[in-house]
Amino acid sequence: MKHSIYHQATFLKSAAKVSQLPDDSGTEIAFAGRSNAGKSSALNCLTGIRQLARTSKTPGRTQLINVFTLQNTAHRLIDLPGYGYAKVAQQVKQEWQENLAHYLNVRQSLRGLILLMDIRHPLKDLDKMMIDWAIQRALPVHILLTKADKLSRGQTQSTVLQVEKQYALLPDLISVQAFSSLKKHGLDTLLPVLDAWFAEPLTPDVSHTSE
Numbered sequence: 209m210k211h212s213i214y215h216q217a218t219f220l221k222s223a224a225k226v227s228q229l230p231d232d233s234g235t236e237i238a239f240a241g242r243s244n245a246g247k248s249s250a251l252n253c254l255t256g257i258r259q260l261a262r263t264s265k266t267p268g269r270t271q272l273i274n275v276f277t278l279q280n281t282a283h284r285l286i287d288l289p290g291y292g293y294a295k296v297a298q299q300v301k302q303e304w305q306e307n308l309a310h311y312l313n314v315r316q317s318l319r320g321l322i323l324l325m326d327i328r329h330p331l332k333d334l335d336k337m338m339i340d341w342a343i344q345r346a347l348p349v350h351i352l353l354t355k356a357d358k359l360s361r362g363q364t365q366s367t368v369l370q371v372e373k374q375y376a377l378l379p380d381l382i383s384v385q386a387f388s389s390l391k392k393h394g395l396d397t398l399l400p401v402l403d404a405w406f407a408e409p410l411t412p413d414v415s416h417t418s419e
C-alpha cells in the first residue's frame with residue numbers, strides 16, 4: 209500500500225509536559241490547532257486508525273501531548289493539545305500556551321508543524337501566534353484548512369489564496385492547502401509534505417556549538 213508508514217502509526221505515550229516526551233532524537237512532525245479544528249479527524253484520516261487521536265476532550269482537563277511512532281520508531285507524529293477552548297480557565301489556557309511555546313521552541317527533533325484551521329475561521333490570534341513561534345526558529349508550517357467540504361470550490365480556493373497571501377513573503381516556510389477528512393480530500397497534497405520532512409536530515413543545532 210502506498211504511504212503505508214502513516215498507516216503503521218502506533219500510540220507510544222501521552223505527556224503532560226515537554227520533559228516527559230521521548231528522547232529528543234529522530235524526527236517528529238507536530239499537529240496543532242484550535243480545539244474543534246478537526247485535528248483528530250485529520251489524524252484518523254491520515255493513519256486510518258479511528259481511535260488514534262481519541263484525546264481527552266473533557267473541557268478543563270489537563271490536555272496532553274500524544275506521541276505516535278511510525279514503523280520506523282525514529283519517526284514520530286505529535287498530537288499537540290488543542291488550544292482556544294472558550295470555557296477553559298484563563299490560567300489553564302496560559303499554561304497550555306506556555307507548554308506549546310516551550311515545545312515549539314526547544315524540540316530539536318521537530319521538523320515541521322501541521323497547523324489545522326477550520327476553513328471558515330482561518331488565522332485566529334492563537335493560530336497566528338503558533339505560526340510566529342514556528343517562524344522564529346525557521347520551522348516550516350504546512351497549513352491545513354479543514355472541513356473544506358463546508359465551502360464551495362470557489363470559496364475554498366479564495367480562502368487558500370487569502371491565507372497564502374498573509375505569508376507570501378515566506379514561501380519556503382509556509383504552505384497552505386484545503387483539506388476534508390469527511391471527503392478524504394487533500395491527502396495527496398499532505399503526504400508528500402510529511403514524506404519530505406521525514407526524509408530531511410536533521411541540521412546540527414548551531415545554537416549549542418559554543419559549548
Ligand code: GDP
Nearest residue numbers: 243244245246247248249290355357388389390
Ligand atoms: P479536534 O478538536 O481538532 O480534534 O476536532 P475533531 O476532529 O474532533 O472535529 C471537530 C468537529 O468537526 C467534529 O464534529 C467533526 O465531525 C467535525 N469535522 C472534522 N473534520 C471534518 C471535515 O472534514 N468535514 C466536516 N464537515 N466536519 C468535520
